[in-house]
Amino acid sequence: MxxxxxxxxxxxxxxVATDAGAGVASAITGLEVARIGQQRLDFVGxxxxxxxxxxxxxxxxxxxxxxxxxxxxxDALLARKEELYELSRHTGATRSDSWVDIEGGIATLxxxxxxxxxxxxxxxxxxxxxxxxxxxxxxxxxxxxxSPLQGVALHINAFNFPVWGMLExxxxxxxxxxxxxxxxxxxxxxxxxxxxxxxxEAELLPAGALQLVVGGLGEMFDHLGGQDVVSFxxxxxxxxxxxxxxxxxxxxxxxxxxxxxxxxxxxGPDAGADSPEFALFIKExxxxxxxxxxxxxxxxxRILAPRAAVGAVEAALKQALAAVKVGDPAQEGVSMGALVSxxxxxxxxxxxxxIASDGRIVFxxxxxxxxxxxxxxxxxxxxxxxxxxPHQARHIHDTEAFGPxxxxxxxxxxxxxxxxxxxxxxxxxxxxFTADVAVAETVVTGVAAFxxxxxxxxxxxxxxxxxxxxxxxxxxxxxxxxAGGGEEMGGLRGLAHYMQRTALQGSPRMLAAISHRWFPGxxxxxxxxxxxxxxxxxxxxxxxxxxxAREVTLADIEHFAHFTGDTFYAHMDEAAASANPLFGGxxxxxxxxxxxxxxxxxxxxxxxxxxxxxxxxLRFIKPVKPGDAMSVELTAxxxxxxxxxxxxxxxxxxxxxxxxxxxxxxxxxxxxxA
Numbered sequence: 255m256x257x258x259x260x261x262x263x264x265x266x267x268x269x270v271a272t273d274a275g276a277g278v279a280s281a282i283t284g285l286e287v288a289r290i291g292q293q294r295l296d297f298v299g300x301x302x303x304x305x306x307x308x309x310x311x312x313x314x315x316x317x318x319x320x321x322x323x324x325x326x327x328x329d330a331l332l333a334r335k336e337e338l339y340e341l342s343r344h345t346g347a348t349r350s351d352s353w354v355d356i357e358g359g360i361a362t363l364x365x366x367x368x369x370x371x372x373x374x375x376x377x378x379x380x381x382x383x384x385x386x387x388x389x390x391x392x393x394x395x396x397x398x399x400x401s402p403l404q405g406v407a408l409h410i411n412a413f414n415f416p417v418w419g420m421l422e423x424x425x426x427x428x429x430x431x432x433x434x435x436x437x438x439x440x441x442x443x444x445x446x447x448x449x450x451x452x453x454x455e456a457e458l459l460p461a462g463a464l465q466l467v468v469g470g471l472g473e474m475f476d477h478l479g480g481q482d483v484v485s486f487x488x489x490x491x492x493x494x495x496x497x498x499x500x501x502x503x504x505x506x507x508x509x510x511x512x513x514x515x516x517x518x519x520x521x522g523p524d525a526g527a528d529s530p531e532f533a534l535f536i537k538e539x540x541x542x543x544x545x546x547x548x549x550x551x552x553x554x555x556r557i558l559a560p561r562a563a564v565g566a567v568e569a570a571l572k573q574a575l576a577a578v579k580v581g582d583p584a585q586e587g588v589s590m591g592a593l594v595s596x597x598x599x600x601x602x603x604x605x606x607x608x609i610a611s612d613g614r615i616v617f618x619x620x621x622x623x624x625x626x627x628x629x630x631x632x633x634x635x636x637x638x639x640x641x642x643x644p645h646q647a648r649h650i651h652d653t654e655a656f657g658p659x660x661x662x663x664x665x666x667x668x669x670x671x672x673x674x675x676x677x678x679x680x681x682x683x684x685x686x687f688t689a690d691v692a693v694a695e696t697v698v699t700g701v702a703a704f705x706x707x708x709x710x711x712x713x714x715x716x717x718x719x720x721x722x723x724x725x726x727x728x729x730x731x732x733x734x735x736x737a738g739g740g741e742e743m744g745g746l747r748g749l750a751h752y753m754q755r756t757a758l759q760g761s762p763r764m765l766a767a768i769s770h771r772w773f774p775g776x777x778x779x780x781x782x783x784x785x786x787x788x789x790x791x792x793x794x795x796x797x798x799x800x801x802x803a804r805e806v807t808l809a810d811i812e813h814f815a816h817f818t819g820d821t822f823y824a825h826m827d828e829a830a831a832s833a834n835p836l837f838g839g840x841x842x843x844x845x846x847x848x849x850x851x852x853x854x855x856x857x858x859x860x861x862x863x864x865x866x867x868x869x870x871x872l873r874f875i876k877p878v879k880p881g882d883a884m885s886v887e888l889t890a891x892x893x894x895x896x897x898x899x900x901x902x903x904x905x906x907x908x909x910x911x912x913x914x915x916x917x918x919x920x921x922x923x924x925x926x927x928a
Contacts, residue, residue, distance in 0.1 A: 335360070359449075478505060679704070
């Protein structure tokens with residue numbers, strides 16, 4: 255590949271460094287693949303551009319429109335993924351390593367795009383929780399809402415996942431409606447820059463929504479404020495330095511950190527050497543030691559096995575690791591590539607020396623030359639350390655060698671295993687291999703507070719399990735303590751890091767107008783045609799219909815019971831029903847009331863209502879007895895456009911008795927033509 259100076263992207267244009275800069279070497283050959291110079295960027299202006307141009311443009315879009323942007327970016331990257339694979343090889347990654355980074359990152363964008371369309375409203379307002387009634391008569395209410403912060407999100411990423419690391423932060427940030435400035439690690443910035451370029455060339459994002467800094471951040475931290483967010487992935491030492499910045503502390507800037515993590519895996523005492531869980535345990539450890547050459551924040555660093563099984567575990571691991579071929583990923587048969595740089599290899603060797611002082615190396619030659627690896631690269635074979643006295647050891651529990659290094663240790667009983675797992679002082683993930691649910695429950699209870707994610711693997715889920723080291727868009731990625739104390743992704747939870755929760759207080763009328771949703775006590779409109787005769791675009795929240803009353807007879811109840819087969823005693827046995835303190839006599843079926851309700855409010859002729867596709871929040875409040883009369887009040891609660899031709903309408907449905915008492919409530923979902 256040709257060597258070029260990597261530009262930054264600021265103020266919606268590319269900026270090339272003015273000096274020769276420092277070279278970035280290929281992890282495979284040691285030859286220069288890119289240069290990073292000093293960028294004379296206006297960092298204060300970049301942040302202001304994001305806040306004043308990118309932020310308003312993103313906030314003007316609905317969640318569905320932002321989701322469509324994410325899908326478009328994913329499609330653009332997928333169409334040019336081979337360009338990224340070619341560059342990624344120079345980071346030392348195999349094709350399968352790069353698949354996790356490149357297509358895993360694209361899948362994260364796609365996942366958030368899908369969630370945005372399916373789970374968020376086609377609106378700029380996001381409600382958080384239910385309405386809170388704050389007064390006796392309901393004229394004063396409260397509603398939590400989420401709105402995007404009006405600052406800039408500064409993303410500082412690690413070297414190990416130059417594509418996924420960028421995209422997993424960008425997906426929730428952009429969906430929330432916040433602009434971002436991306437700062438990649440220099441060692442693999444040439445891959446990040448190309449992925450960023452593909453997204454910019456797609457011409458989908460508003461001006462100011464996304465900027466890129468290759469190189470240092472200059473004085474940007476000095477100009478952050480309370481509306482800004484810093485999301486950092488890297489070492490705990492760097493996180494501490496950044497978190498302690500006076501501006502971060504003074505302005506209470508949100509700081510999300512994902513740091514060092516001494517992740518553990520545990521073999522349950524039930525998993526003997528001939529069990530499926532034992533084989534899965536060995537396979538997973540080898541995979542986690544060799545994928546990305548162990549350069550994963552989620553990689554297995556500590557291996558916990560029952561003392562009776564630790565010898566078998568060591569033997570099985572040594573046999574499996576001996577089959578790993580380390581070398582140039584372009585060569586056939588190579589299953590593990592290089593560390594990202596020779597500096598990184600030197601750091602791993604230093605950390606390994608400390609870890610090995612707590613035990614002995616039982617597999618691997620950390621300082622040796624690998625037969626299949628080019629001399630100029632940053633290759634290091636997998637190394638397994640065995641620690642015989644893990645409770646007396648120090649380094650294995652507080653030193654992370656960010657490479658293909660793991661330590662095996664024995665435990666004596668589950669309490670001992672839990673104590674050893676906790677010695678990591680907080681990690682991103684722990685995995686447990688067991689088929690015994692009692693073992694799983696005990697371990698989860700003992701260690702859950704120390705981990706961001708717990709994976710329990712048994713023969714039932716193994717085929718479809720994504721594995722120990724795979725963060726997923728729908729689940730939290732982060733961990734307590736040493737792991738940084740932050741969270742990323744987590745499905746729609748991830749948006750909350752880039753939004754402010756605000757408690758609105760006021761009248762139902764005022765909050766309904768602001769929230770674009772009808773609330774009880776807000777105005778209702780009964781005049782005009784039946785609401786089912788109105789198209790989606792004509793139907794405003796608050797549009798209502800009140801039905802006539804219908805008497806529920808004993809004959810109705812008995813007919814429904816025999817017709818459906820639901821002959822529960824409360825409907826058919828007067829004596830038994832009278833003895834029940836909830837009923838005091840025979841009562842109508844709840845589902846009979848729903849069927850009668852539909853008959854009372856449905857307008858049967860063809861019209862804008864295309865389909866009824868569900869009920870939410872159904873509650874039966876008061877029994878209906880033979881001779882009672884019921885009526886229905888139907889109110890358009892909220893609208894959510896799904897396409898230019900159709901939209902989802904949520905209806906508030908209230909069933910009342912002849913005395914005006916509520917007997918049932920639910921939300922009805924219909925699909926309406928626009």
